[in-house]
Amino acid sequence: MSDTGSENLEEPIYLGEYHGDRNDVGERHGVGKAVLPNGDTYHGVYENGKRSGTGTYLFKNGACYIGEYHMNKKHGQGILYYPDGSKYEGGWVNDQRQGHGVYTYNNGDTYDGEWLQNQRYGHGVYTYHETGSRYVGTWMFGKIESPAGEFVHLNHKYQGNFNNNNPSGPGRYVFDIACEQHGEFGQIDQERVHDEEEDPVTAVHLKCLVKRSPSQVNITSMLLQLL
Template sequence: MSDDGSENEFEDQGPNLGTYEGDRNEKDERHGFGKAVLPNGDAYEGEYQNGKRHGKGSYRFKNNARYVGEYVQGKKHGNGTMIYPDGSKYEGNWVEDQKYGHGTYTYVNGDTYEGEWQDNMRHGQGCYTYNDTKSKYVGTWVNGQREGAGQLMHSNHKFAGNFKTDMPSGEGRYVFDIGCEQHGHYIIKEVSQGEDEDDEEAVPILEAEWRSGEVIPIEADRDEVTAKEQVQE
């Protein structure tokens, strides 16, 4: 079974597969509301249309994963919640069995991601919160990785700049709560290819190195300064 559950394994193998209690149409297809237990132990309770799950329903997998939400022609489609065997959870939009659109994923370690999805991956604009530190990344994602403009925010400072292959890259700046900031740029360097450096197929290990400029005070907003000067006059 895939991470999202393969509910369609038995669906097209006949109207009487497994056990079923519920409504049927004139073709003896499951149609309306019903309860089904499939041969592999999975169970579904909800709406059917012409033999396929269609509408709202609840599907429980034999490994205790479960999906509660909307179906269209046998596939998760629309709004729904998927709880995985390890306890992680996705709440949001689906398109043809794929996480697609806006949704929130809560991971086993307590991290959360809220934002856009495409083909089961973080893709578009979103916010990832790290549970242990409460740090956040807010910005652009491409195929599950931080890519493009974004901000990495910590308790007393933040980095604003560009990201590439999930690492900060190029121009950016650190802004500190004490009223100063530092401009600079990140360079992505290959530091090692792992244990066997002679292995041509070894995946290189990369790291981002910060090349810093001077620390300067943060300038006050010009509109705010002008307003104060007018009051003093």
């Protein structure tokens, strides 16, 4: 038998096992359960052969998504449980975290705010689980970028400009000992060695809001010890 023209024959594409509703042309349509060729499973709504609607997708690596789909992509509101124990609950657009959402990291930290293309972008609050500290302000492509951000710690808070995750430009520290520290914040200009991180430095003016008496503790010394 001649095999002339056999290259034009389409081989059937294996889509895995499926049990559920179909439309008139045999496409998955309605509610069904599928085991994909890679071992993942999906139980939920289909529309014209695509995951569209609400469903539960279990990845073979242990991750699990529960939420809305459109054209086989996470789209709408949903929760994704990651294999490392972290979790994201919020908006999705074309398989990416977008809109408002809450991400709980495996160390207990949380970010509650806006997302764009899987990155923190817009206004949000990041809370550190171990210390209770939190940052309130704006983000751009996963980094803190804000003209009026606030970082709150146990006994003090910083209010001012942030750039590339660090205080940069005008700002102030407010301490619970009734003192404020005003100044310009920046980065040390020096050669980087072995990708060493740069430490922020300050040139500040100390403004004390309480009167001192000879019996009071030296507030300036206390302030320097807190930094």
